[in-house]
Amino acid sequence: MSAEDGQGEAAPEYLQSFTIVGGDFAAAGSVSIAAKNLLKAVGFPAPVLRRVAIVAFEAEMNVVMYGGGGELAVYLSPTTVRLVISDQGPGIGDLELAMQEGWSTATPQMREMGFGAGMGLPNIKKNSDRLTIDTAPGKGTRLQVEIDLP
Numbered sequence: 342m343s344a345e346d347g348q349g350e351a352a353p354e355y356l357q358s359f360t361i362v363g364g365d366f367a368a369a370g371s372v373s374i375a376a377k378n379l380l381k382a383v384g385f386p387a388p389v390l391r392r393v394a395i396v397a398f399e400a401e402m403n404v405v406m407y408g409g410g411g412e413l414a415v416y417l418s419p420t421t422v423r424l425v426i427s428d429q430g431p432g433i434g435d436l437e438l439a440m441q442e443g444w445s446t447a448t449p450q451m452r453e454m455g456f457g458a459g460m461g462l463p464n465i466k467k468n469s470d471r472l473t474i475d476t477a478p479g480k481g482t483r484l485q486v487e488i489d490l491p
């Protein structure tokens with residue numbers, strides 16, 4: 342037993358999950374806005390909302406552009422917001438490359454729409470207190486992001 346046992350550290354509480362539609366650029370961004378509004382309604386401070394919005398938007402866009410659709414789930418604990426963004430798309434071939442600033446496989450059409458700067462994953466990392474990425478060719482990609490409350 343650790344000293345923390347019995348101290349009431351609640352297991353992460355599942356809040357809500359949102360479906361992300363692959364390739365739907367008209368709806369893109371709506372899930373991250375909904376997640377941010379949910380946390381705003383719960384009363385989270387602005388700096389946390391800002392980080393959640395950045396992480397959720399970049400992850401949502403990657404699922405729209407590369408993942409073929411998926412979902413974003415929000416969990417809360419007394420100390421942390423956890424976002425889990427998952428898809429069952431092609432996976433990320435070279436994660437080390439993908440984490441580098443400026444590296445992107447965006448198509449010319451995506452670039453015309455203003456995407457493909459290759460800053461999404463680096464910005465997710467920058468705005469996370471903890472980031473775990475599970476990805477495998479043909480099996481999809483799952484990001485777990487934790488953002489601590491102040």
Ligand SMILES: Nc1ncnc2c1ncn2[C@@H]1O[C@H](COP(=O)(O)OP(=O)(O)O)[C@@H](O)[C@H]1O
Pocket residue numbers: 399403404407408428430431432433434439440444445446447456457458459460461462463482
């Ligand atoms: N969910 C995903 N599924 C498959 N590949 C992905 C996914 N997310 C990111 N990638 C790959 O990682 C690269 C870098 O992503 P990111 O840093 O967000 O930049 P960008 O979205 O501008 O391409 C993408 O170009 C893509 O090749």
Ligand SMILES: [Mg+2]
Pocket residue numbers: 399402403460461462
């Ligand atoms: Mg991106």
